[in-house]
Amino acid sequence: MKHKWAMAIDLDRCTGCGACVAACVAENNIPTVGEAEAGMGRLMQWIRVARYWDEEHAGANAVYLPVLCMQCERAPCETVCPVYATYHNDDGLNAMAYNRCVGTRYCANNCPYSVRVFNWRDHVWEKPLDEQLSPDLSVRSRGVMEKCTFCIQRIRRAKEAAAAEKRPIRDGEVAPACVQTCPPGALLFGDIEDPDSEISRKLSDPRRFRLMEHLGTEPRVWYLKRRKGAGL
Amino acid sequence: MLDRRQFLKLGGAAAFATLFGGCEKTRKQIIPFVLPPENQVLGEALWYASACGQCPAGCGVVVRVSEGRAKKIEGNPLHPVNRGRLCARGQAALQALYHQERLSGPMKASGPRGSGNWQPVSWEEALSLLMTRLKNVRAEAPASLLMLTEPMRGHEGLVAGRFMKAFGSPHRVAWDPFGRDALLAACEAVHGVRDLPEYDIANARYLLSFSGDFLETWVSPVHYAEAYGRMRGSRETVRGKFLHFGPRLSMTAASADRYLQIAPGTEGVVALGISHVAIRDGLTPPAAAAGNLMAAGLSAYSPEAVEKRTGVRASDLARAAKEFFGNQPGLAIGGTACGSGAAGVFNHAAVELLNALSGSAGLPGGVSFPDRSRAYARYGAERSLLAPPPESGYAAVRDAAGKMRKGTFRMAILAGSSNPAFTLPPAMKFAEALSNVPFAVAFASFLDETSSLADLVLPVPTPMETWGDDIAPVGHGGAVTLRQPVVEPFRDARSMADVLLAAAAELGGESARALPWKSMRDCIEKNYDGPGERLEKALRDGGVFPSDAAPLRAMRKGAVLPPKAPREAAGAVDPGKYPLALHLYPSTALYDGRGANLPWLQELPDPLTTAMWRNWVELNPKTAERMGLADGDGVTIASPHGKITAHVAFNPGLAPDVAAMPTGQGHSRYGRAAVGRGENPFSLLPEAPEGGASGLALQAGRVALEKTALPTRLVRFAHPEGQWKLSNLM
Numbered sequence: 001m002k003h004k005w006a007m008a009i010d011l012d013r014c015t016g017c018g019a020c021v022a023a024c025v026a027e028n029n030i031p032t033v034g035e036a037e038a039g040m041g042r043l044m045q046w047i048r049v050a051r052y053w054d055e056e057h058a059g060a061n062a063v064y065l066p067v068l069c070m071q072c073e074r075a076p077c078e079t080v081c082p083v084y085a086t087y088h089n090d091d092g093l094n095a096m097a098y099n100r101c102v103g104t105r106y107c108a109n110n111c112p113y114s115v116r117v118f119n120w121r122d123h124v125w126e127k128p129l130d131e132q133l134s135p136d137l138s139v140r141s142r143g144v145m146e147k148c149t150f151c152i153q154r155i156r157r158a159k160e161a162a163a164a165e166k167r168p169i170r171d172g173e174v175a176p177a178c179v180q181t182c183p184p185g186a187l188l189f190g191d192i193e194d195p196d197s198e199i200s201r202k203l204s205d206p207r208r209f210r211l212m213e214h215l216g217t218e219p220r221v222w223y224l225k226r227r228k229g230a231g232l
Numbered sequence: 233m234l235d236r237r238q239f240l241k242l243g244g245a246a247a248f249a250t251l252f253g254g255c256e257k258t259r260k261q262i263i264p265f266v267l268p269p270e271n272q273v274l275g276e277a278l279w280y281a282s283a284c285g286q287c288p289a290g291c292g293v294v295v296r297v298s299e300g301r302a303k304k305i306e307g308n309p310l311h312p313v314n315r316g317r318l319c320a321r322g323q324a325a326l327q328a329l330y331h332q333e334r335l336s337g338p339m340k341a342s343g344p345r346g347s348g349n350w351q352p353v354s355w356e357e358a359l360s361l362l363m364t365r366l367k368n369v370r371a372e373a374p375a376s377l378l379m380l381t382e383p384m385r386g387h388e389g390l391v392a393g394r395f396m397k398a399f400g401s402p403h404r405v406a407w408d409p410f411g412r413d414a415l416l417a418a419c420e421a422v423h424g425v426r427d428l429p430e431y432d433i434a435n436a437r438y439l440l441s442f443s444g445d446f447l448e449t450w451v452s453p454v455h456y457a458e459a460y461g462r463m464r465g466s467r468e469t470v471r472g473k474f475l476h477f478g479p480r481l482s483m484t485a486a487s488a489d490r491y492l493q494i495a496p497g498t499e500g501v502v503a504l505g506i507s508h509v510a511i512r513d514g515l516t517p518p519a520a521a522a523g524n525l526m527a528a529g530l531s532a533y534s535p536e537a538v539e540k541r542t543g544v545r546a547s548d549l550a551r552a553a554k555e556f557f558g559n560q561p562g563l564a565i566g567g568t569a570c571g572s573g574a575a576g577v578f579n580h581a582a583v584e585l586l587n588a589l590s591g592s593a594g595l596p597g598g599v600s601f602p603d604r605s606r607a608y609a610r611y612g613a614e615r616s617l618l619a620p621p622p623e624s625g626y627a628a629v630r631d632a633a634g635k636m637r638k639g640t641f642r643m644a645i646l647a648g649s650s651n652p653a654f655t656l657p658p659a660m661k662f663a664e665a666l667s668n669v670p671f672a673v674a675f676a677s678f679l680d681e682t683s684s685l686a687d688l689v690l691p692v693p694t695p696m697e698t699w700g701d702d703i704a705p706v707g708h709g710g711a712v713t714l715r716q717p718v719v720e721p722f723r724d725a726r727s728m729a730d731v732l733l734a735a736a737a738e739l740g741g742e743s744a745r746a747l748p749w750k751s752m753r754d755c756i757e758k759n760y761d762g763p764g765e766r767l768e769k770a771l772r773d774g775g776v777f778p779s780d781a782a783p784l785r786a787m788r789k790g791a792v793l794p795p796k797a798p799r800e801a802a803g804a805v806d807p808g809k810y811p812l813a814l815h816l817y818p819s820t821a822l823y824d825g826r827g828a829n830l831p832w833l834q835e836l837p838d839p840l841t842t843a844m845w846r847n848w849v850e851l852n853p854k855t856a857e858r859m860g861l862a863d864g865d866g867v868t869i870a871s872p873h874g875k876i877t878a879h880v881a882f883n884p885g886l887a888p889d890v891a892a893m894p895t896g897q898g899h900s901r902y903g904r905a906a907v908g909r910g911e912n913p914f915s916l917l918p919e920a921p922e923g924g925a926s927g928l929a930l931q932a933g934r935v936a937l938e939k940t941a942l943p944t945r946l947v948r949f950a951h952p953e954g955q956w957k958l959s960n961l962m
């Protein structure tokens with residue numbers, strides 16, 4: 001069964017709360033780097049909530065844009081990896097085989113969305129903080145590139161559950177950690193191969209757009225513009 | 233290590249199977265690093281339901297447990313408060329559970345109290361020390377026992393309350409720096425109900441927020457954010473509209489369709505201005521129209537007069553009134569800043585007046601008061617021990633501090649996350665007052681500013697390791713949340729309730745009669761077990777969720793009067809000497825400071841400033857420029873009550889002449905992640921609440937800023953994609 005996983009981010013619902021960031025950190029064994037490294041721009045978080053100042057409209061305001069790996073169908077990061085560490089899998093996801101990565105960082109250079117993060121050092125989980133680490137995925141070591149996987153381990157969990165019950169995966173059964181937790185429900189995940197899935201229906205909204213569409217990367221992450229009401 | 237099945241037997245925990253069934257059928261363990269992700273086989277895991285304890289909102293959680301260890305916390309999809317969602321703070325509870333600095337056994341102060349020198353002792357020794365003291369105090373002067381905690385709910389609160397009563401001491405004090413005193417008083421005055429209102433945001437068509445912070449912290453951020461998402465996008469034809477008035481562009485304000493800046497502390501004036509227009513132009517539904525409102529003082533709030541005092545254009549006020557009353561059901565919500573300072577009750581009452589006039593109170597999309605106490609009706613008058621009103625307890629703490637100084641107390645029991653030594657204004661001199669109490673015992677998971685001051689520290693389990701029950705302040709729908717240990721206790725810890733129950737049994741007499749349970753587990757089992765598998769189902773689901781909605785408490789009908797403006801406090805601070813208004817707000821990540829020891833929360837970029845790991849003071853760039861300050865500069869912030877330093881962070885949506893700071897940083901104790909991250913903004917606050925409100929005056933003080941060289945730097949989250957045009961996103 002082929003899947004085409006995609007995410008829709010409704011900017012009309014996102015409040016910028018950062019729950020998605022925390023969920024991702026917890027799910028994916030993402031280290032904290034501390035103040036000094038953070039100051040060098042070496043945060044390891046796979047999803048960021050970018051804050052824009054809106055000065056184009058009357059008065060100042062902040063606008064939030066959650067940015068994660070766009071899982072491009074035509075991924076510019078893949079073509080430059082000399083060792084095929086970052087590759088396309090059967091579901092059309094842009095995946096990483098960490099053990100193949102040799103740390104050239106070409107992929108990060110070639111990613112127009114700046115979503116790849118590099119392990120500049122071996123991160124330590126002081127005991128017993130390491131008890132929290134998920135056994136479903138590895139802790140990446142120094143010199144390895146990493147990024148959002150659409151929580152591939154959660155997709156696998158759903159596939160295994162479905163296979164055990166000899167049924168297809170149900171719409172809404174798979175959700176990456178960020179989507180699962182997003183309090184206002186700004187994030188939606190699903191299979192766009194299925195025309196009846198909630199995400200397929202959501203993406204018929206004319207508010208949809210993709211980041212840097214003109215580059216032809218064909219992201220699997222779609223955004224829905226903020227709406228403006230009438231009146232004041 | 234126990235395996236899950238053994239753990240189930242020993243702990244009596246019940247797995248949350250409803251939505252996560254099938255996990256057990258997956259294959260066994262793996263070594264994932266050598267394989268690409270598709271070929272990895274996943275470990276076994278089970279989900280257990282419990283309750284979040286990171287803030288007073290009371291969300292329901294499910295915890296993924298693998299090999300006896302908690303791996304991930306998610307919202308409980310069955311729980312009416314958060315419907316499967318969770319905030320960043322709730323998720324970070326895992327780091328508290330496995331924190332390297334978590335106390336692993338009882339400790340006795342060695343050397344002078346508060347010196348930071350400790351000697352580990354066995355539980356046996358610790359408990360005998362505690363019992364000797366308790367017995368002496370009870371024999372000689374039972375009323376000299378003080379219990380100072382954060383507000384406790386459910387049977388834990390009942391145990392604490394009954395323990396103190398049976399012991400013979402009236403001195404049970406609960407402290408919450410963000411208590412909702414002003415809102416409670418306003419609801420009593422306007423709606424005739426002294427309780428937290430439930431705002432039905434999901435079904436509202438129009439939202440007026442007055443310094444509202446309901447999407448970020450406040451009473452129940454996940455509950456309201458979830459409802460907000462539905463208000464915006466879950467109805468076929470209606471997208472609820474949202475207008476925000478306030479002095480600060482906050483995370484909540486940023487979500488509004490329009491953010492209208494006002495002068496700090498004038499939330500109530502704006503609200504009355506809107507009511508004025510509504511009455512003047514006959515916009516209110518006739519049933520709610522109260523003809524004598526104008527005569528009773530509303531006439532003074534013409535849009536023009538309000539514009540002068542608040543800075544909101546008269547035409548905007550008129551539009552807001554027209555839109556709000558023309559798009560019912562609608563809600564008016566006041567937030568933390570709205571309810572602080574001398575004008576707190578006035579502000580909230582003015583806002584609630586809009587809800588009363590809207591005609592939607594008690595209806596879907598309006599404000600209502602679902603009865604919380606039904607769940608505990610069997611306790612009669614003791615109900616308030618299980619579902620106390622969310623007050624700050626400020627007056628009681630101040631009274632207790634005074635009594636400490638006078639030597640009234642011979643023993644103090646300290647517990648909870650509200651950390652009075654950190655969150656109380658410095659003028660109260662809490663630490664010094666406590667030093668007059670001959671013996672203090674603290675129940676704590678970490679050494680914070682308060683537990684460090686004790687003679688004896690007893691480690692408690694984290695919420696994920698305890699038995700208990702709870703009813704949430706809002707969004708509960710009549711449901712009781714159950715808390716069960718989802719992992720075997722990771723440290724040799726005992727909950728305060730368990731220790732009190734054991735102590736009561738040993739004290740005998742009235743104490744033993746009042747507290748007939750062996751442990752909290754016993755208490756929960758006796759209270760929730762019934763015929764069949766009632767308890768097991770409740771533990772599996774994470775609570776008892778009734779199918780019928782909680783009955784609504786009757787609200788006042790008929791005429792409401794506009795609130796009276798507070799009189800200017802005598803001896804107001806000189807604005808010449810202190811030119812900026814101070815605006816403290818609860819940090820989105822650290823709340824009142826309880827999250828500051830968790831690296832996940834320290835490294836969560838702030839939604840407005842994107843700052844991490846350190847505190848800051850927000851200034852409007854124009855104000856800063858006038859003062860010769862640049863973004864990132866170090867400054868000294870001085871109020872009449874204290875002086876701290878911080879880095880400047882620009883907030884272009886902050887009202888001019890306001891200095892805004894998040895609370896939460898500035899710890900001197902509380903572990904490596906928390907210490908040395910700037911100074912504590914609570915220390916700028918005055919002791920006496922200025923005027924009538926009884927909570928902290930978070931938005932009422934004044935400060936002066938002075939440029940100061942600091943050895944540190946404020947780290948911001950880099951903005952690698954800065955070139956994208958905003959117009960492409962909106």
Ligand code: SF4
Nearest residue numbers: 014015017018020182
């Ligand atoms: S959790 Fe949802 S609302 Fe919060 S920042 Fe992420 S996408 Fe936005």
Ligand code: SF4
Nearest residue numbers: 284286287290291322
């Ligand atoms: S809002 Fe409070 S109770 Fe709910 S998840 Fe966040 S910290 Fe926990």
